Amino acid sequence: MAFRVYVDGQEGTTGLRLIDYLTGRSDIELLRIDSERRRDRDERARLLNSADVAFLCLPDDASREAASLVDNPGTCIIDASTAFRTDPDWVYGLPELAPEQRDHIRTGKRIANVGCHASAFILLVRPLIDAGVLPPDYPLSAFSLTGYSGGGKRLIAEYEAGIGEQLASPRPYALGMSHKHLPEMRLHGGVARDPVFNPVVGPFLKGLAVTIPLHVADLAPGASARAIHDIYRRRYADEPFMQVMALDDDEHNLDRGFFDVQGCNDTNRADLFVFGGAERLSLTLRMDNLGKGAAGAAVQNMNLHLGLDEATGLTRGSG
């Protein structure tokens, strides 16, 4: 028998991508709300409580409201918003976070799906904290280059109305230094203080790369590009969607070329790069913000929760 799945927010950016992933799967029965009733609270409550898995692809406040409508103890909620990502009653939906995380995702009925920038940051930082190479109080900073679909329907409409001179250049944002992903970066990254985080949106639909610069002298003794690369290779060796790129990979030698932020688009893969030399390092993780950064991750979490192969319906691509 197929699992019943409902997407609340089925006509938003993340919801549409989720529906794409789920349509055609014989192990899933997709419950659809009539488009005109998609904001009807009673109809949403009925569908939410009829589902084995209910995805919430809504703004934070609407997610909180939707979660409060669920009283069926059998319904697992996977919420795409920022509302519950540091809530101790919710499981953080990043299977690669730690060895025990998959068990939490299998048994939990409340799963908070990751933030796109945050998950890239955490996948870079957490293995180094756990290995003792990166001191938890290191004054971390990070920047992220992201496609405009990260801003949902509103930002997509702004860019698609026509990219004039202003939108044609990259646009730094969240310059108040309090981006909404900082709490989850800090908690799940295992760092002692919030990083200085600079996201930059560019004139392309999707693709994201988070970069963290490091001074080798401020890391634990023995730290080097090779030692850090080895930590990642060991940590992510059995991960189906993590690809640790070769240290001396010519294709990505930045002295000769340009980095492709869109290299993981339309996949659920995350590529991890270690750049630099004896004194300074630059760590980069790229993904599709709508894939591993949102809808792909949500499907991976659903598969795990339902006891299916976690890669069902997802692609690693050929990169």
Ligand SMILES: NC(=O)C1=CN([C@@H]2O[C@H](COP(=O)(O)OP(=O)(O)OC[C@H]3O[C@@H](n4cnc5c(N)ncnc54)[C@H](OP(=O)(O)O)[C@@H]3O)[C@@H](O)[C@H]2O)C=CC1
């Ligand atoms: N875009 C991305 O890359 C990522 C987004 N997220 C998160 O996923 C969530 C959805 O984002 P995104 O898809 O980009 O947003 P969109 O703005 O594209 O879509 C939001 C959806 O929510 C619906 N909605 C809004 N308010 C209500 C309400 N009060 N009741 C019922 N439905 C409502 C909208 O309905 P309607 O169709 O009527 O407009 C729309 O379908 C957000 O919390 C976002 O932070 C997470 C990771 C990445």
Ligand SMILES: CC(=O)N[C@@H](CCC(=O)OP(=O)(O)O)C(=O)O
């Ligand atoms: C370009 C853009 O605006 N991107 C969004 C990130 C979207 C995302 O990861 O998700 P959540 O909204 O679920 O946290 C931002 O930086 O706020």
